[in-house]
Amino acid sequence: MSKGHTVDRIVASIARRRARETRLKWAGFMAVAVTLALLALLLGSIVALGWRAFQQTYLALDVYFDPQVIAPDGRLDEESLRQADYESLVRQALRELFPQVEGRTQQRMLYRLVSSGGADYLSHMVLADPRLIGTRQRVWLPASSDVDMFAKGQTGAQRAASLQPWIDHLLAQGRIEKRFNKTFFTAGDSREPELAGILGALSGSFYTIGLTLLLSFPLGVAAAVYLEEFAPKKNFWVDLIEVNINNLAAVPSIVFGLLGLAVFLNAFALPRSTPLVGALVLTLMTLPTIIITSRVSLQAVPPWIREAALGVGASKMQMVLHHVLPLALPGMLTGAIIGTARALGETAPLLMIGMVAFIVDIPRGLLDPATVLPVQIYLWADSAERGFVERAAAAILVLLVFMLLMNALAIFLRRHFERRW
Amino acid sequence: MSISTLIWILLGLSSLAYYLGLKRALAISGGQVRHLHSLPSYYGYYTALWCGLPALAFLILWTLLEERIIILAVGASLPEELQNLPSERLELVFNQVRTALSSANASEDPVICAAADRYRALQAISNRCLAVVALMAAGLGAMWARRRIRPDLPARNLVEKTLETLLAASSALAILTTVGILLSVLFESIRFFELVPATEFLFGLNWSPQLAIRPDQVGASGAFGFIPLLVGTLLTSAVAMAVAAPIGLLSAIYLAEFAHPQVRAVAKPLLEILAGVPTVVYGFFAALVVAPFLRQAGEVLGLTIASESALGAGLVMGIMIVPFVSSISEDVIHAVPQSLRDGAYALGATRAEAITQVVIPAALPGIVGGMLLAISRAIGETMIVVMAAGLTAKLTINPLDSVTTITVQIVTLLIGDQEFDSPKTLAAFALGLVLFVLTLGLNVIALYVVRKYRESYE
Amino acid sequence: MPNPPSTPAELSLPATQAVLESAARDRLDQLPAAIGDYTVPEPRLTCRGVNVFYGEKQAIFNVNLDIGQREVIALIGPSGCGKSTFLRCLNRMNDTIEGCRVEGEIKLDGVDIYHDGLDPVILRARVGMVFQKPNPFPKSIYDNVAYGPRIHGLARNRTELDEIVEDSLRKAGLWEEVKDRLDQPGTGLSGGQQQRLCIARAIAVNPEVLLMDEPCSALDPIATATIEQLIDELRTQYSIVIVTHNMQQAARVSQRTAYFHLGRLIEIGPTAKIFTNPRHPLTEDYITGRFG
Structure with a gap:
């Protein structure tokens, strides 16, 4: 085998060999790129799913702190104030806001606008300042999870769809607002998403x-x-x-x-x-x-x-x-x-x-x-x-x-x- | 007195003992420190060790055994008919007693109430005893050590010997852990195999432990054939490796042989992030992003893909393992001596030829070892499959189908309220034993292969 | 007995070596070119004005050297003098080292090997190399030798490949020793056999030039003698450039010798002349064993 012959053969195959090298390099590059893209997808999807949780929808209700409900027997000590039925204050405010809603089923639906934590919120207010009793205040209460999801544009929640006319009404009146979700950082776990924290x-x-x-x-x-x-x-x-x-x-x-x-x-x-x-x-x-x-x-x-x-x-x-x-x-x-x-x-x-x-x-x-x-x-x-x-x-x-x-x-x-x- | 207060007091006493020992040593030396065998501070340490260590050891032992002993004593004071109950029922009674301890859950049953009262009384006594004994031990230890101080007492050697023993004990903890793992899974497994024959477990094709919870029929029904779980585990692991092995290996080749140093400087830490993401996050990703996507993609293609398919869980597990495979492979590739690469280049090999025909074959044992470790990881991975794989055991090798795995079953069997001796609970330990043996086997082989490989290039 | 050091040539204490080296450096800066004729008629390789840098640091300074056909040329010099670096320029093995830069002109049969159009793969097939430490691939003896012909596609079929392997092993003087165990791993051979296997592997691609980087430094004297004899036989077909630490070896195997010092080519000439009658004082010091 002559030397020139050898070189000719090598030259003949070199393009193919170089192409194979390029392919391997690209395959490796793609492997890294795909992995990093998946990392981006992982983090991106979590951010996309999670960032909304840092906000919570609040509803403004005009709550009348009815002395008849809070202190029916006139006792204003802490224990009786704590025991009072604040839930009915919220319901009362909701009924006043939507007088056209009648029937138990319909009203029960209506009550679901506000989180069950709304009553606690009122209780804290009254305990902090008993002078509120007998007054009418505009109070921002956390909305229920259904409303929250709807307000954040999360479709798919069947239950929220039936709440839509009411929510639209509240929106029109400027009674819906998204605020920073402090509860998420200050509360423990809860059965209700809107009250749950880490x-x-x-x-x-x-x-x-x-x-x-x-x-x-x-x-x-x-x-x-x-x-x-x-x-x-x-x-x-x-x-x-x-x-x-x-x-x-x-x-x-x-x-x-x-x-x-x-x-x-x-x-x-x-x-x-x-x-x-x-x-x-x-x-x-x-x-x-x-x-x-x-x-x-x-x-x-x-x-x-x-x-x-x-x-x-x-x-x-x-x-x-x-x-x-x-x-x-x-x-x-x-x-x-x-x-x-x-x-x-x-x-x-x-x-x-x-x-x-x-x-x-x-x-x-x-x-x-x-x-x-x-x-x-x-x-x-x-x-x-x-x-x-x-x-x-x-x-x-x-x-x-x-x-x-x-x-x-x-x-x-x-x-x-x-x-x- | 609470345990933490006691520990603080013991620490205080030990510092006092240090001071006493030091003083004593100085007094004995008569101002001539050179006459002492060791530096005066070592006599202090010596006294402090004698003060603190025995008391602390006693305290730990007591705390670990306290509950057992009290329960035994409470048990002895229970009425006859309760004492004669089978052990698992008796355990239930004790659980009632335990819940009755906190005032909020005061029991209706006078027997339980009495037992709870007795428990509280015993606990109070035990607490007082513990404090007294521990403090006495500390005091006596310190006094004894102080009396032994003489100029020729080799305090430094004694202190150092004690320290060295403590160090050795810390490293022996590794053996203790392995033994602990083995014993804990072995004991419960043996009890399980008394209820369910080992052959049925190892070769049974049917797994449905839920049927077994019938209080009057413990262990009589319920199927504990573990083959479907093994197949499910291997299926998800196979999907994971099908993703991780090529991507990880190619990434390693690219990073080790082709990538520009600046690219490597960026890509490697990013890959490490992927390795550091908690598995629960991958589980979340698998269950809420990948699985729905696969199902929709399946609908488009006319395939039925279960929403808890082995494919989804395996894919995400694969992503998790990629950085693991790539970092091990890269280490292994780097361990191939440069002289071999030079040899190939000097013959006119292209980079690709040098890698695929010289470097990779030379690194093969190491890469195989790394892959075995990765498989062992995939088999033992829990959260991804718990969140994204199925719960019902199905004997299938179709990755589009829903399967369950060994780890999923361990978790589901042990989460929530469990009676301790039901075959359902014990089955989890039998599965744990299988998992431990399986992964241990893979690890031992893998570590052996990798070590041999490294030695061949040293 | 007073014996004051009058010239560097008379210094022999190791402690004074640093002084000597720095003095040597001073004088080197005033030396524009090497002593002796660096050209040969009908050269295979011609090097003109070669400078090599590792990052900022210059390792080779303005080297001019021709390598003739069918000759053995030895590169000698103290360690770190750049002879290995220079050798690795000749088949562009320096390409694999990060931050290494080569200036000047190196031509193989009149073609610049650093020209962009020339693929280093082809160059290395024509300029083979044998390394200091035997580096057989962890494959069988046969596969080691067949590796080069396989990647370059030099054999059309198995019979041709068998022929190349046998021929190369014969040329390397290893055939008789391994013909019965070609399928056994090359790493199982003795050091000297491994090195001959590496030589067989290098000549299997039928190169024109063989570069040898201290091929015997890891071998015992008997294995060294075998390799030296082999080099002498190979000279009939190849140009061989050998870097060596061992001056006796240079004297035994080479026809021409080039002396390198601190990255510079100091002196070049017929081996016999260099060893018997060096003209440069540095060469003389080195050859007489005053430093190195």
Whole structure:
């Protein structure tokens, strides 16, 4: 085979080969592009579904604070004021607004314009200022979820369609307004979408994740320090621990939920649905990851630091505590924060230990029944009502913001404190 | 006294003990610190450890066992006929007692009321005992340690040895967790297999646990054949891998070999965002965006696509796994030595030829390992399928159909009020055992393959 | 016994090497071109005014060199002198390195290899390369050798491919050792065999020039001797450029030798002349083992 012959053959095939190369490159580019487009679609659809939940429709009613209803027996102490039938004040105001509506069924439909939380609102007003009794006030009350959906242009709600003439009437009178949904950030869960908020889930998450970080960081660092600095090499138990850590990092999270159920709830009879148990489960779950990242941080500390410390007569423990650990700590903390940020989004294991209950009260401690933000999202997303779906999407946005903040904090710590050798 | 107060007091006592130990050491040395074996502060730490550790250990143990012991004592004081109830019924009684504890739910039944009163009394006693014993332990520990302080006491070595033991204990927690997982799923599974034969579970083609809740007929009916769940799980995972494997691998190839550094600097963090999105968010996306879209698309094409199809759940799971596959593959591709690429280029290979014929074959074991890990993830993934896959078990391999998975069934069986010994609840643990074994097997193989691969290039 | 260092040539203490290098650098700046005749009649490769940069840093300074047909030319010099960099310019392997830029003119049979129209794939098929560390692909021995012919489509059928493989392995002197285990992985061979396999792999595409980047530095003396003998045989068909650290090796295998120092070509000439009668003091220092 002559040399010229070889080159001719190569030249003949080169266009085809180059085309194949271009195809591979484009396929790779498309794979990345498709993935990123899906990410955009994911986030975009959640924003599109959720942004409306940050607004809530309010109705203006002219409420007459009828003394006959609020204090029929003339007693004005707090207890009797609290017990009064504010619901009928709302109904009265609605009937006055639409005098043409007659018949029980029709009227019941009419009452559905205003949220069942409207009465509470009036109650708060009266308790704050009893002088309102006997006066007529224009009050902005939260609209029911049906009206809210309709006002936000969400079609499909069958029930809202029948309310339409009334809503149009209210709109014409300027009695409908969309306002910032404060309830969403200040209330716990509720059966009514318009009264439901994320504060309960948020504080549940706060207690759970706070305790998780508090438990998993020291434990993870201790384990990593032992394995990296003290553990004998080629020891059966140490090898077993290493294998275990690597495998636990890949065990499905739901299995940790089963562990929590069987061990913490059934064997130790710790209280169900509490941040305490949730945190214990999440700690066991995040620990392997934190140990692995902490070990990487320890490995990044150059050996001459250790030699220098030992060389001046420090004990091994002194070498670790005085020199190695302070240098590795920022990296370890970064890893721990990223690990707990992941735990913040964890749902499945918490379902197993009963953090999925319907809880209205806002938890105030580690032993109060609580739910967490991702579980709240799951509960709302599973609900048939459009108003809850919207709130689930909004809660996702809040969750993502918190995760983003935690990651940003981790990156900040890394940028500021991590040393490169 | 509440537990947290007790812990704070113990911490306070330990600091006091530190101070005492320090003083004592200084006094003994007579101002000549050099005569001491260790620095004076180590004598302080030594005393503090003796003060805090035993008391703390006792406190943890007591808290974990308290409830069990009290329930036993309450049980013993119950009337005869209640005591002779079968264990699962007795457990119900105890649950009534527990709810009766809070004043809001005071029970009508005088027996339960009495039991609740007894429970409260015992708890009060237990609390007081705990406080007294823990504080005594702390005091005695500190005093004993202080008395042992001599100039030749190797305080530093003792303190360091204790610390090292604590460190080792922390890392042993990993073993404890695995053992805990194994025991918890194993015990309940064994009880399950006493009610339902293992062969029926492993080879049964019918799964309908709902039928089993008939109080008088525990375990007599209800079908617990797990094959439909396994098939459903494998089906959704297969759909997921069909999405994730090619997209992830191609992304990795592009990012590792073709992408301009600036493109890589943007694309990689974005992919990591995808990996950090919580699974519940993917579940939401699958249930409320992808599934309706698929159903409509199916109508246009004349296909019936179930609204909880394996396809929808699998697709979204695939998206979730893409960054996982691509980051593992990229690591593996980077681990292929540059010399092999150079060898191929020096022969006149194009980039594509070098990648597909040299780099990828060389990286294959690592890529296979990564894929196995991804499959294990897909099998264990819970929230996406809970929210987007079906609840009823159907033995089918049609991805357009609705299927259910192992994880979905675990969740549905365990959510809500459960009697603890019904086969329904126990079945969840049997499924958990299967899931654990399945994923563990995949992980062990995958980690082994990847390690071997890495070693071959080190 | 007083022995004051009067010239750099008399310095031999390692501690003074830095001083010596900096002095050498000073003098190099005043040297416009290499000593000796860098041209040959009927050259295969001609390099004129070659400069190589890694980002801002210049690694090769204005090198002029011809490579003749059927000769072995050795590039020698202390480590970091740029001889490997220069070698990698000749088949554009530097393209794969981020931020590497080549200026000047390198012609293969009169065609500029850095000309836009020339595909590096074709260039590399004509200018093969063997690396410092044997780098067989993790495939069978047969597939290793067949890889190049396959991607370039040099064999029409299996028989032709078999012929190419056998021929290449014979030329590389490996055939007798591996003919019974062609399907076994190339990574299972000994270091010297692996390197000969890499040479077989390179000549299977029938190149015109073979670049060898310290091909024996990872091998034991016996394997080295085999490779050196092989190089001598291959000279009858290929132009060979070999970078080496080992001056004895350069003396043994090459006809011409080029001495590089700090990115500059210092001296070029027939090997015998360079080793017996170097004209430049730096060359002399290096050859007599004063530094390097």
